[in-house]
Amino acid sequence: MAYVIETELTSAKKQKPAADRLGFGNYFTDHMFMMDYEGKLGWHRPRIVPYQPISLDPAAKVFHYGQTVFEGLKAYRTADGRVLLFRPQKNFRRLNQSNGRLSIPAIDEEFALQALKQLISIDRDWIPSEEGTSLYIRPFVIATQPSLGASSSTHYQFIIILSPVGPYYAEGIHPVKIHVESEYVRAVKGGIGMAKTAGNYAAGLKAQDDAAQHGFAQVLWLDGVHRKYVEEVGSMNVFFKVDGKVLTPALNGSLLDGVVRDSILQLLRSWNIPAEERLISIDELYEAHRSGTLEEAFGTGTAAVISPIGELNWRGERLVINGGTTGELSAKLYETLTGIQRGELEDQLGWMVEVE
Structure with a gap:
């Protein structure tokens, strides 16, 4: 029509x-x-x-x-x-x-x-x-x-x-502290977790407010069935670099198919950096932190593009990542993606659409 x-x-x-x-x-x-x-x-x-x-x-x-x-x-x-x-x-x-x-x-x-x-x-x-x-x-x-x-x-x-x-980070990109949520549930497979709808965000407000009162920028959601598999960080998708490999939760019906998430995966693969979409348990991350192989973590979304995670708080235990500083890969992804978006770097993957 x-x-x-x-x-x-x-x-x-x-x-x-x-x-x-x-x-x-x-x-x-x-x-x-x-x-x-x-x-x-x-x-x-x-x-x-x-x-x-x-x-x-x-x-x-x-x-x-x-x-x-x-x-x-x-x-x-x-x-x-x-x-x-x-x-x-x-x-x-x-x-x-x-x-x-x-x-x-x-x-x-x-x-x-x-x-x-x-x-x-x-x-x-x-x-x-x-x-x-x-x-x-x-x-x-x-x-x-x-x-x-x-x-x-x-x-x-x-x-x-x-x-x-304005800039999401007024003073430049910096790592945030995240609380791993183990009481509340945002979504389950078969529900509306994969849809960008108001109810998804309303479901997270209570946990987010509680976390903010304790000095955390956001919450890391675990799955609603087993309460152990990582899903999203607040309103962002999440990535972890473990022993040289980048991991992100697989789309399973309760996660948002983020545009920046997909773009990050394409960039990583174009750089020949191993990237996997799969189930990631909080126990696996805990063990990786204990063994020293949890190298970086970051959230991705339209507003912030890349939000480095400097610390996870799980059951009262602090998991400090990369010394609480922005990782080399996180910084490179942020600079590359924002450079492409602003026309400062070549758009080799054909993402940008010009408004005449």
């Missing part, structure tokens, strides 16, 4: 914040994209409008049954003024995977990318150029049918908003 995007430009542009005040997700651009879904009409009425509140009936199903999914990706301004997106096709493909699991109608991925490019072109001057900054992109779908019946919605909205963001 051919779509025509209606466009309404704002008559009152916002004042842009200084780059050193951006933080993460605190400011939003002048415009947003919206599209509706309704019964036989399917997805229709795509439009770019001034950024504004959403008006929903109090009975909208998103409030009561959590039928919503989202994505997160970034656009980068290069030194020569180009605007680049990092693997956006994979994000929209994953959005549809999440849609399928939450019983939400699929979107047209090719059109979604076209709409995103048009939205970014309109708000292009919001993209910061300072070191470490970018334009964070949040596509999401919400169920809007006003009904308290516990069933899939018949009405939805697909929305994209944009937010200029």
Whole structure:
């Protein structure tokens, strides 16, 4: 189906914040994209409008049954003024995977990318150029049918908003301390752990808050059945370098198929560094630490790209990794990936998509 995007430009542009005040997700651009879904009409009425509140009936199903999914990706301004997106096709493909699991109608991925490019072109001057900054992109779908019946919605909205963001690490990349969670469970195979949906994040907030009160940046989730196999770090995938080999949990239905995770695996293999996707138990990591073969650990995600892990806390015991400093491989992966994203290094794997 051919779509025509209606466009309404704002008559009152916002004042842009200084780059050193951006933080993460605190400011939003002048415009947003919206599209509706309704019964036989399917997805229709795509439009770019001034950024504004959403008006929903109090009975909208998103409030009561959590039928919503989202994505997160970034656009980068290069030194020569180009605007680049990092693997956006994979994000929209994953959005549809999440849609399928939450019983939400699929979107047209090719059109979604076209709409995103048009939205970014309109708000292009919001993209910061300072070191470490970018334009964070949040596509999401919400169920809007006003009904308290516990069933899939018949009405939805697909929305994209944009937010200029500062460096994830204001003072440079540095290792974080992680608490290994052994009381709460985030997801299990067969559930919604593989979908990027609000419920997954809500399930982790209590453990994350508890960990923060004890000085930990995030939690390392163990599987919900055996309570011993490593899954994710907070909202990130996780990697461990053990005796020269890089390990990451295999996708098993309860893990998010991270875009950065996949990119890291491709880079490692292009560098001929052994990388395995498999079950990894916390006991295995404990033994590797005790024997001195646990060399590095890091989380991966859109916001931070690479987040080195300097310490794991498991049952009150501290497992300090690489002396609590950023490992050589972690630093190289961070510098390479961010260099490609910002157009400073050659994109040999064909990941970047230019916004004209």
